[in-house]
Ligand SMILES: [Fe+2]
């Protein structure tokens with residue numbers, strides 16, 4: 001059976017969960033903290049952008065998907081703002097881990113809501129053929145975003 005969009009999306013969700021587990025265990029001011037934060041930021045940004053384009057844009061086009069996609073895009077924005085806050089805090093600072101925990105909490109909530117609710121809503125909107133072709137388009141864009149982060 002061909003891969004669907006949801007298989008591809010869940011793969012990044014698992015990567016994000018595992019990165020946050022490691023990130024929250026890092027020590028203040030270490031290289032590991034900095035590197036893991038960069039990796040986590042890039043994973044979230046590549047996933048978010050490709051997911052917005054290939055899951056939420058098609059959902060937005062259908063009345064049934066309007067509320068869910070709006071809600072999810074709003075959460076993406078809130079997550080981006082928390083990432084920006086965290087970037088402005090020194091890795092030695094006590095506030096860092098507190099903000100990182102807040103971000104992790106927000107992301108975990110978001111991923112769960114997508115997996116339990118929004119994927120199901122979109123499942124009723126997209127055809128089986130679309131679920132397969134959108135997976136390929138999502139993967140291509142996600143990989144392109146990762147390459148552009150690696151080059152910068
Ligand atoms: Fe998302």
Ligand SMILES: [Fe+2]
Nearest residue numbers: 009051111114
């Ligand atoms: Fe997602």
